[in-house]
Amino acid sequence: MANTVPFKLVTPTQIVFEGEAQLVIAVTTEGEEGILAHHAPFLAALRPGVLRADVVRPDAGGAASRLELATSEGFMQALPDRVTVLVDEAVRFEDVVVADVRRERNEATERQKAAGTDRAGFEREQTIIEFAAAKLRLTGQK
């Protein structure tokens, strides 16, 4: 168990995942960042994207399995003894409704065009578009 680290993924409304992980890969504003156990203290801002983690399933006798989630904006804190990811929203593969996500993305694109010089509005829509793209990538759709 020395090569695993306690990993927690939380949103404001729930704990999405809590358990041991061998590897956590998240999309930071600087690009993808993979975290292993005993990582040096690290705090990063996350962009919407697909978060991947190799997690240990206690019910499967300690075998590792891949956890993949589409996550919205957030933060990742890595410490030698734990990894915490805070995101606005995290969606599992089975909860993605492709048609809805596409509609979301198209609506956000329209609003972004209408935003004009409103920079905050532009960025807000961009986040929604990127989150939608991440959800679609999770399902292998476009």
Next chain:
Amino acid sequence: MATVRDLRDRIRSLKNTQQITKAMKQVAAAKIRRAEAAQKRARPYAGALAEMLADLISAVSSVDHPFMKPGRAGAPAGIVLITADKGLAGAFNANAISAAETFARQRSGVRYYTVGVKARNAVRRMGMPDHRTWMLGGTEKIETAREVARVVTGDFDSGTISEIVLVSQQLVTMMLQRPQTRKLVPILAEDIAALRGKDTSKPPTEQKGAIEFAPSPEFVLSRLLPKYLEFTIYSAMLETDAAFFAAQLVAMTNATDNASKLIDELTISMNNARQAAITKELLEIVAGAQALGVA
């Protein structure tokens, strides 16, 4: 003196009222549990957010985020007032509203943002019919909180308001709710420390050596502060919800008890009245018999 029939009608109507208050009491008790569960689910996020903020604050030498500096001088204060959508919970909503008014008296000008129908109505009565307002219930609370945060920070950034204050009910115990006035922006380091104290049993991270930030502590802080604000509003909304049902439970328990007491009193009066009528009738019969010389 009221007739037996009048009293019987009053008792019947009281019993109906009592049934309603009893039902509302049970509903409130069930809803408290749900509201508390929602609060509990939000706690891990609060703890993690506070920990990251504390790390950041200690890492950033000079904080020059707009949220940590005083707003434009002379602009009115922004008050985010949160109440429930419904009443029948004693002075619950009124207390929050009067706390907001108390704060408003300390400022030369205020601008209201309200969450909850009762807050909206009260502020409209104060003569501000077109302030920004949201419902407490209905849509996802986190979505509402995000929008409230977006609107108030937009107004703060543009200098429309000089500070952001949150007034909401706090659930002290099940029997006690107290309105709370919190200054959200400018954010003070003590506030963050207080938030941190609420949850984390973990040791402070500073002991674990220098932290690396990506891309920079300033950038992460500028992203984290709006989230902190959003989340504070969200958790105040959750607390208002839980406190509202607690207040309603108390109010409805009292109402049910009062109805019982009143029913008992009226029942005694009714029995008295009935007995008096019977006695009077007997006396009349006896008197009539005597007059006829039967006895």
